[in-house]
Amino acid sequence: MKADPAPLWPPENIRRECRRILSLWEHPSPRVAASPGLLNSIRTNRFGSLLHHRFHSCGVEPPPEAAQGWKGAFLHSRFYYEKHRALARALHARLDEAGVSGLFLKGIVIAPWFYDPPCLRPFSDMDMVVPYEDMGRTRRILKSLGYDPLHRDAVTSFEREYIHAIEFTNREEGGMAVELHHNPGVFSTRPDWYLEACCRAADPIHGLPTLALEAHILFLIAHLYYRHHTQIQLIWFQDIYEGLTRYQARFNWSLFHRLALDTGWGRGVFRVLTALSLYEGWTFPEACRDLEHAPSIRELIHLPTEKLDLFFAMGGHIPTRHGKLAYLLAHLCPPKEVMVRRYGIRHPSLWVAYYPFRWIHAGVQLLQWSLRRLLKGDKPA
Numbered sequence: 001m002k003a004d005p006a007p008l009w010p011p012e013n014i015r016r017e018c019r020r021i022l023s024l025w026e027h028p029s030p031r032v033a034a035s036p037g038l039l040n041s042i043r044t045n046r047f048g049s050l051l052h053h054r055f056h057s058c059g060v061e062p063p064p065e066a067a068q069g070w071k072g073a074f075l076h077s078r079f080y081y082e083k084h085r086a087l088a089r090a091l092h093a094r095l096d097e098a099g100v101s102g103l104f105l106k107g108i109v110i111a112p113w114f115y116d117p118p119c120l121r122p123f124s125d126m127d128m129v130v131p132y133e134d135m136g137r138t139r140r141i142l143k144s145l146g147y148d149p150l151h152r153d154a155v156t157s158f159e160r161e162y163i164h165a166i167e168f169t170n171r172e173e174g175g176m177a178v179e180l181h182h183n184p185g186v187f188s189t190r191p192d193w194y195l196e197a198c199c200r201a202a203d204p205i206h207g208l209p210t211l212a213l214e215a216h217i218l219f220l221i222a223h224l225y226y227r228h229h230t231q232i233q234l235i236w237f238q239d240i241y242e243g244l245t246r247y248q249a250r251f252n253w254s255l256f257h258r259l260a261l262d263t264g265w266g267r268g269v270f271r272v273l274t275a276l277s278l279y280e281g282w283t284f285p286e287a288c289r290d291l292e293h294a295p296s297i298r299e300l301i302h303l304p305t306e307k308l309d310l311f312f313a314m315g316g317h318i319p320t321r322h323g324k325l326a327y328l329l330a331h332l333c334p335p336k337e338v339m340v341r342r343y344g345i346r347h348p349s350l351w352v353a354y355y356p357f358r359w360i361h362a363g364v365q366l367l368q369w370s371l372r373r374l375l376k377g378d379k380p381a
Helices: 012-026 036-044 048-057 064-098 107-114 132-144 157-162 213-227 234-246 253-263 266-278 286-293 308-315 321-332 336-343 348-376
Strands: 103-105 126-129 166-170 176-181
Touching (some): 036 048, 064 107, 064 176, 103 107, 107 213, 253 266, 308 348
């Protein structure tokens, strides 16, 4: 399947911004001029801690206008890394006692894996995944540790069930946050991909169960491209780059390639690996060049998806019958803004009148999909 022409990602303005920061990181110099715009960009991209350590490890004084801010970012990261590590250990111990299997993702486990010292990786929250049926017990354990659920009106109950089940915060501990998921939170054509034995780390980080190196980097790439496509921070590119370059001798590209295809993230993986050209000396892995033309999912920002294979795969992420019904209704009866945009309705007040057309359209799609599967001899998994 040939990929559709796509605009440059990240956009050129983001690339320029990232390259300005990376030029400081790759070539620290005492004569660098740090403009207010550049300093603001470094804060936004959460790179102050890394630059503080980089300059001092090279024996180079940071620019005077940046020194205080970068040192503050480093101290802030060190403080929150230790706090989150203590929380993760306590939470893991309590979950073990309760017989709940948990999976720790992103910052808390990649920090000691990809960075030296680990506190260079800035922290805003801690992510973990537990089975949906254990969410209630985990919620009670978090509350006993001083964490209360954070309610956001902008996040619908459907989105909470599907992606971020519950978000917690501890206001007495400086607003430390935990995001509790019942799946990793990125749409995939294989919702259970992370449960494969090959996707689990043989040696847990800090004793915390997590994903294997290849699966974790795949997840970081998918999280960046499919969840934060237009909200890019350089620190996420740095995570991926550090993981791929530090462990290049042991990295299993064959496993990584298979998982990229199985999850439907192939084209997104290609785009992110291509974007790593931001870094000097980056060589694109030959094993992944064919991913440019791989079938790909797209961000599901507005329901409905019009591809039935994806419709069924995405529905597989939803753990309850109520959630699955809500998903079906959202597909058959989208809200006004979706209908107007999807069908180019010239008189928006007539949007409800297009519902029968949509149902006929969905019925024809279902018939075509069923015939294709029948002719190909496909059977339900």
